[in-house]
Amino acid sequence: MAWAYTKKAAFYLLVLVIVVVSVFPFYYAILTSFKSGTDLFRITYWPTSISFDNYLSVLNQGSFPRNVLNSIFVSTLVVVLALFLAVTASFALSRVRFRGRGLLLMTILAVSMFPQIAVLAGLFEVIRGLGIYNTPWALIFSYTIFTLPFTVWVLTTFMRDLPIEIEEAAIVDGATPWVIIRRVFMPLMWPALVTTGLLAFIAAWNEFLFALTFTSSNTTRTVPVAIALLSGGSQYEIPWGNIMAASVIVTVPLVALVLIFQRKIVSGLTAGGVKG
């Protein structure tokens, strides 16, 4: 009996440790964002006073709202574009028999092995060549390239598990490939689409290196770069309060998205792994 309680206690202790380790940094950011003045540098673990000054100042300061809109625009478009390309590509990769299909799949997977920094210089040239430097399109272009391998791979695996007879029944019913994708496969693939879409959104939302390199003006930057470049009154002052407020503002949408789609994600991550 005592042993059972100890086991239970140990289990919840472990859960507590994991929760604290993963949540504490964010909690401290929220805490800090409500502080002002010299309070910022006093260590406390509970809110003592709540002030929205930091939020007001960051939202009224220069181009931050514009940066948030940039981020939303870029991330949303990346998701839409990547999902569209990935769904059509994975239909071909999983359903159409052609020479070199396996090789193509491996190549797609191999693309995701290259570290961002390795392709940075080359990609910069491409973006200059396309004339989209310092526009949101530069980011949409580069993020889509980096998201596609993962998205295509996951959706191909998922689509391969859809019964072939359903597709054949649709062909007999007179459906074209596009109709099959849109009206038969897409509704069956919602969990996979939501999961990959959300992961693509998060990746695009958090991306820093490309955003720093491919944009140069305040009005085209996305949020991660904008936060890093937030500056205080002088070179020697780092506006911690503003930075924390900005961080909280950009985290909230992600948390909301994950909470909304959480059930779908769970079923999406396990679907395809086990049949049924």
Added chain:
Amino acid sequence: MAKIELKDIRKSFGAVEVIKGVSLDIRSGEFMVFVGPSGCGKSTLLRLISGLEDITAGEMSFDGQVVNALTPSKRGIAMVFQSYALYPHMTVYENMAFGLTLEKGKPKEEIKKRVHRAAEMLQISDYLDRLPKQLSGGQRQRVAIGRAITRDPRVFLFDEPLSNLDAALRVATRIEIAKLHESMRDTTMVYVTHDQVEAMTLADRICVLRDGLVEQVGTPMELYEKPDSMFVAGFIGSPKMNFISGKLAEGFNAPTVGVRGEHLVIKPSDGVWSGEVIHSENLGSDSYIYVNVGSEEPVVVREDGATKHAVGEHVEIAPIDGRVHRFDKAGKPIR
């Protein structure tokens, strides 16, 4: 309404030839059953007719129109799959209407009318709002058949539609398909099965396939009474025809003779063959007695009612006159 003509149809997957030159006429409004052991190419042949698989060589025509290059929907076929293949996210109504909604300019009223008509025929009107997962296996298969009826096809194809159902349901659905054929006299039906009972009970004509070639085509009774080869003789009829060869067949002036269990009688004396009863199966209505007469496999004799012959008993058996099939060395009948 469609007469299907196959002229020297061939199909290869890579280097493997699966259909090796099939020529066959399927009459308009006929119920044709393809039957054969697994791997004989019967499903492939059905898929070639459906258009889901491309024909490697040969010519296929519906009512004289060559259809080799036409897509399934252009051929005017509908197909019922073994695994039902219903769209899981659509209700029964949507499943049945899907094909019609893809046809441009079909008025909604007509779609509704046709779906309801098909649903009534199959008694699934009460389930129209349900999803496939809320239905039993038999109901799902009826929806799949209903989906095919709704499209009002020229040719109705069945790919082993009963093999996922349990025994009782299989018989019930078999009768329903027979009724369907009665009520759709204009529609040509092609049905694939490995079960010779389904073939015998449903078919107007049966096509027995073996290794990608047609072995024999004929009405069920033709195949039963006048098989063109030992293969057909062994495949049609249950239990399997008894084959006796070598010395035991000498009296019939043929290398091999075949006699069905129902055409053998047990006599007190003066039998053609004799041997010991090694096993008996009692089904109540009739019984099967396995007799070891010295041939490779025991001879099966069918008797009415419960058997009176115990295991170990020595019996004499003889065929009924005119019911003996004689085969030459190549397995062809001697008539």
